[in-house]
Amino acid sequence: MTKKHTIILQPSGRRGEVEEGKSIRAAARDLGVEIESICAENGTCGKCLILVEEGRFEKYNITSKRENLTPLTPVEADYFKRRPKLLQDKGWEVGQVRLSCQCQARGDVLINVPEESRGNKQIVRKSATQREIEIKPSIRKYLVMMTPPNLERPIADWERLAKGLETSMGLVRAGEENLPRWSDFTIDYACLRTLSSTVREAQWKVTVSVWQDKEVVQVQAGYHEDSYGAAVDIGSTTVALYLCNLRTGEILAAESEMNPQIVYGEDVMSRIQYTIENPDGLEKLHKAIIGTLNKLLKQAVKTANLSLRAQAKQSGEEEESAPRTSSPQGNDIKLEDVLEMVLVGNSTMHHLLLNLYPKHLGLAPFVPTIHKSVDVKARELGLHINPSANIHVLPTIASFVGADTSAMLVAEEPHKQDENWLLIDIGTNAELVLGNRHRLLCTSTPTGPALEGAHVEYGMRAAPGAMERIEIDEKTLEPRYKVIGVEGWHNDHENFKGQVKGICGSAIIDGVSELFRAGIVDSRGKFKTKLESNRLRQGPSGWEYVIAWADETSIGRDIPMTQQDVRQIQLAKAALFVAARTLLKRANLQSPDKIILAGGFGSYIDKEKAMLIGMIPDCELDKVYAVGNAAGDGARIALLNLEKRNEIDSVARKVERFELPTDPEFQNQFMLATSLPHMSEAFEHIAHLIPNREKDPMAKKFVK
């Protein structure tokens, strides 16, 4: 009979009996503790490191010691010999640390599974509720040792590869049910084309990347552990791309560019119009966005490689003999290593990306070509990553509530709440979703690009040199501001000079709000022209208030906020407000339990000031969250967790859509909503900011 020993696994505290002859990794799996492995238990990937804790553990009634594991194997010795820095950094001794795929129990042991060895990794992301994202990527890699062919068994390359893959997958994921058999695997045609050369160059030792446990999409010579993917949020104005490591979830690079389609029309309607009026319009807009995506991908790979090389250099000296680091360039990520992309964007961006005619998005009854998420090969879209890579585009909800909203839903998860949440994704077009686990309503409204810094005289993206905060002193009417890339307020610095270029979204809202609070503009948004301040003046386009004098800027000109800028913001915030009110009315709610503001500048927005100008409906201020680019986050979640994709499809299918009515009553409400802050909304929270609040009929009720 086989001998059995007790094994305790920390930190989970799982315990059980293990038979001699079974690897610790296999034994742990039997106890429900997943330990990582990529190399099919060859002892080369080092993902399955464990630590033996030594001593007497009364609680478990065992004495654990190193000798209770089988002696160090040559494979392990070799592995650790090449990684002195790892041991030194962690303070581990060889013998105490082991490769769990290589050692077995010979006596009782208490094993510590360090964080990095645990299966089912999770990453933490910022959201209205802090949440962990479990990493379950669509791509998994396996090291496969192929049987060479011979005259007696002249089996084709693919069949030998598939059999080897079955074995490797079985070893790495033993115990899982329904692992595919070799004959179930398929290989993408583009990958098949180079198979015979690759496997021979590799001398039958290859790393195989498998998509969704079924389709082989990449075969690489030798051993590789990481796969890469990109999550992209295509805004009407800005395109943001995140290059991620699909195994660890780490963001390796974040890049953004203007959407090049902007030259064909600033808002979605004018781009749709362009495709209707020009026979080659769709083709042009489609090619423009594909070109930008290819540019961003190239940039992201470059950025990631620079930072990886820097890291490698830092920790590289001792590991020089390790096979991975034969040359720094040899480990560079290549575009062909990008094996998956998830894209989101409003419905028009979605259609233009997929080369679908957007005409009917813009004509009543306003329907997209497809709601369901789309999977298509990179080569079909002309994206210059691995041609076998899958491109996943999240589902659309309605003509003006697109895949970006689907992404926001998966990032914030209102469909899992009891409370009623109002989510507002602010861009050139704003999408709003209201509801909870029982019901979700959505609508959308055009807001213009002002909130993204466009169409504002000195507006710019949130980048170094942009003002991100503005305050105006009620008494002196003098401003102070913060600039991205500069510590503190500008007037903290003596002789602040030449460092500001323009105003980004969050400062624009600050600016309007402060102009109102300081009594420089009235509640209709009009400049008061009789005030004592040299900053208030007639500019080329009417009255304006100078925030930065020319010598403080890098552009050599005064930076004012103009009457025109204030009007833009009034129109945008009124649109948002009326849309939110309409949804609340539809849902028979007075106010939401929580408001989540998303969008490129969302995380920098001052909630109180947004409420002061009347951009959002009444809600407790500490229940208003600014979560940043939730659409981008949602894209990243869908990139890293395959199961979330089905969830999004099913949630998106259930959201109820409403078009905002176009009747005169509605228009009237909209005009009312342009006032600052306007009507009775949220006065409880902002009354202390209203100018002449002691005299204001609304404000005075709430002022303590």
Add this chain to the structure above:
Amino acid sequence: MTKKHTIILQPSGRRGEVEEGKSIRAAARDLGVEIESICAENGTCGKCLILVEEGRFEKYNITSKRENLTPLTPVEADYFKRRPKLLQDKGWEVGQVRLSCQCQARGDVLINVPEESRGNKQIVRKSATQREIEIKPSIRKYLVMMTPPNLERPIADWERLAKGLETSMGLVRAGEENLPRWSDFTIDYACLRTLSSTVREAQWKVTVSVWQDKEVVQVQAGYHEDSYGAAVDIGSTTVALYLCNLRTGEILAAESEMNPQIVYGEDVMSRIQYTIENPDGLEKLHKAIIGTLNKLLKQAVKTANLSLRAQAKQSGEEEESAPRTSSPQGNDIKLEDVLEMVLVGNSTMHHLLLNLYPKHLGLAPFVPTIHKSVDVKARELGLHINPSANIHVLPTIASFVGADTSAMLVAEEPHKQDENWLLIDIGTNAELVLGNRHRLLCTSTPTGPALEGAHVEYGMRAAPGAMERIEIDEKTLEPRYKVIGVEGWHNDHENFKGQVKGICGSAIIDGVSELFRAGIVDSRGKFKTKLESNRLRQGPSGWEYVIAWADETSIGRDIPMTQQDVRQIQLAKAALFVAARTLLKRANLQSPDKIILAGGFGSYIDKEKAMLIGMIPDCELDKVYAVGNAAGDGARIALLNLEKRNEIDSVARKVERFELPTDPEFQNQFMLATSLPHMSEAFEHIAHLIPNREKDPMAKKFVK
């Protein structure tokens, strides 16, 4: 309680009780009798016609009459009104003939389901055993009435299409288990791209073509009933394409062309060599075959349309008002209506078609890149049919036993036999399979193109003007021959003139066999130069025998068979013979129970003559079958019956492969096998044909 009536279905004789309110088509299905339908029971396709038999049927104890069905509906009246010719041709009266989806039982009825209305159609094809092919195509069409979108329910085009498709499929195939739900359907990206325009042009009435019950590959405005597919056999020398109706199995056109790769090398080895020596070699060979396939597809569609238009004209007058025949061109098959292709070819042709580097097919240990069948979209290969069409390439068995052999196996089915069959596919390269349901062995041998009419001085393809039979009188040494396209033997015609152009494969074998039987060449294949005949003479390349004088030909020159021609055939037949003997030895068999000769000229070959020259091993003559292009037939079967594709994949995986040895002993056997007929093989069957048989030591034993 609902009333019930007895229903009897002929010719099956199925009977049962049917509730009032159920259509006859649905009732028949409940009794296990499938009646066709395409239009989702809209009463427009007319595929579900049935006949009511009137009278007293004692056997069943019922009285059947027209009035026992619900009265003719306006839909039926309209359908029959537009088809007076159909009624006249068949001698049917309206009321006697009904649309089974439209009528219900009100009393007992005996129903006759005519052949054309029966589901699960079958076509009969020629094979060693006459066999019916059940039609289960990969593409099925459904008429879908989409719900138009509106402002209250602005559902996307795809989702409304998918829901409509679920309904239509449910109606057409009600009762089948596991029919997909709407959310299970997918749509090919190329098809999605034009969806929004098509469904609007169609005003929401479309015909949807679904691949393998899951993927939408074509959406057409209005009602269409037929889908088309192509089966292709890519030979080293000849490419043959069959355009088929996927619903009826009918062959609409058969076209063939020379394989254009021939300019890069006549046999597979020299084409492989070309790809090794030239960096752009693979690309050139791949593009050449794709170009030819596109040419053949275009020709086939043209041929099919000419014949369909002729048919339509014949039967068209009375049906002019029917919606399908609004204009003859309107019903033309277009290349984009070709929705599926199945291709077969030897392993080299397979690799070149798929743009796979064939180098390792030609180098030891001789392995293909892939055995398993490949599915790839038409657009990926540059085939100009519907871009969403699937291209299915049958599995390869070994480096020199390709997808053409897989096709032959599915056509002839040795894997379902108790007897041991020997299958020989004769082309520039010959593949041989031996065995039965328990075990199948295969090998291959190069035979050169002589048996296909190439490399023979006046050789040509089997086309009008080619000699297909030759006989030589033993006494006078005068020949007679048959020409394709001319009735009877040439000497049946007085002054036979100007009608022959060359010699095709079957006549080449006849010729060599007859030259030997008449004593003009000896058993070593050498011309006897001392004979009394003006037909025997010294030609430019040595001795030759004139079969047709210049004035009998359309080329104005004598057509001889030369010493060189005889040598070519000797080498080819020796290769075949030795390969067959080697397989028999491996299988421990003396002789096969049945021999099946396949290949372009196979159906015309004279089995006795093939045996006389020693091309095939010993076997009862009436157990030798010539089945023609079995590879092409197999391709057609796989095109029409989806289930056969899995069967081929699984059979191909089990075939044992042998390379012919290259040792001197084997070479020696090969040289011996070049003699006519040679050794002791099959003398029992051919002794009566041996010259001077009374003196021949082998032949005299068998001569009666």
